[in-house]
Amino acid sequence: MADRKIRKAVIAAAGFGTRFLPQTKAMPKEMLPIVDKPIIQYVVEELVEAGIEDIIIVSGYSKRSIEDHFDAPSQDLIANLKQGGESKASLLEETKKVGNLANFVYVRQKGPYGNGTPLLNAEHLIGDEPFIYTWSDDFIKASPSRFQQLISVYDEFGCSVLASIRANSDMDYDRYGFAGGETLRDGLIDVDRIIEKPGKESAPSNLANVSGFVFTPDIFGYLHQAQAELIEGNELWYNDALRKMIDDGQRILAYEVKDGHYYDAGNKLEYLKTVVDFALMRDDIKDDFAAYLRTLDL
Numbered sequence: 001m002a003d004r005k006i007r008k009a010v011i012a013a014a015g016f017g018t019r020f021l022p023q024t025k026a027m028p029k030e031m032l033p034i035v036d037k038p039i040i041q042y043v044v045e046e047l048v049e050a051g052i053e054d055i056i057i058v059s060g061y062s063k064r065s066i067e068d069h070f071d072a073p074s075q076d077l078i079a080n081l082k083q084g085g086e087s088k089a090s091l092l093e094e095t096k097k098v099g100n101l102a103n104f105v106y107v108r109q110k111g112p113y114g115n116g117t118p119l120l121n122a123e124h125l126i127g128d129e130p131f132i133y134t135w136s137d138d139f140i141k142a143s144p145s146r147f148q149q150l151i152s153v154y155d156e157f158g159c160s161v162l163a164s165i166r167a168n169s170d171m172d173y174d175r176y177g178f179a180g181g182e183t184l185r186d187g188l189i190d191v192d193r194i195i196e197k198p199g200k201e202s203a204p205s206n207l208a209n210v211s212g213f214v215f216t217p218d219i220f221g222y223l224h225q226a227q228a229e230l231i232e233g234n235e236l237w238y239n240d241a242l243r244k245m246i247d248d249g250q251r252i253l254a255y256e257v258k259d260g261h262y263y264d265a266g267n268k269l270e271y272l273k274t275v276v277d278f279a280l281m282r283d284d285i286k287d288d289f290a291a292y293l294r295t296l297d298l
Helices: 039-049 064-069 075-083 085-098 117-126 146-157 170-174 218-228 238-247 268-279 286-295
Strands: 008-013 054-059 103-108 131-135 138-141 160-166 177-185 188-196 207-215 252-256 261-264
Touching: 008 039, 008 117, 039 054, 039 064, 039 131, 039 138, 039 146, 054 064, 054 117, 064 103, 075 085, 103 117, 117 131, 117 218, 131 146, 138 207, 146 160, 146 207, 146 252, 177 252, 188 238, 207 252, 207 261, 218 238, 238 252, 261 268, 268 286
Parallel strands: 008 054, 008 131, 054 103, 160 252
Antiparallel strands: 131 207, 138 261, 160 207, 177 188, 177 207, 188 252
């Protein structure tokens, strides 16, 4: 049903990372390593795997290292790796590949606080195309990837699609937004309401909307409406625009990402869990790392 290929993505990366201070005083939280890759690279690689060509990163103060990371390696680094001979050859190729993953555009965030503002900052670069909107410090590990699954649903229905996971604790209902509506099939809801942090008793379903979305360009007009109604000092949320879209008869779906594990690396505990899980997936270190963990007196 969709007549436009999704080839652009917006990554919101302007947060201060205060939960990781003092580490994030000069280094963006998006650059915190998961073993040997920064968090944001996992997000970028997943986007590229799903066919995304242009990636718009909406950033803020002290985020220059993100730009440097996705640039070509410096001549000094290339010379250093070449001096390492064959043992460093794979590192040289891998570093060069990072700079060629996609076409990157960097925009400084301007406007009210809230997750709707990065979208408006990227509007002029998106134009009239459908696109992916996602975060720089969380992801859902799945196969096919969450973005491939979301794009598949968009291709079928031609409307905005919200990535979702099933709540697995009462606490989840106080952390995420939840969608309700008619169930089209298992794990797919035709959304007629979205409630932010409803609590378990008031939740319209058990599908929490997290981590990434396919939006049609219609969302921009509704974001402008929401911004015009914003009381000074309040934050601009994309959910404000989605509710207006629903009220106006625009179709939005909530889709449960299949066979996915949600990783939120935006707080200390979940970040550490993510590092451990990914270390245990690495063929080069998993056995030694697992052996070390077994030696810990916990």
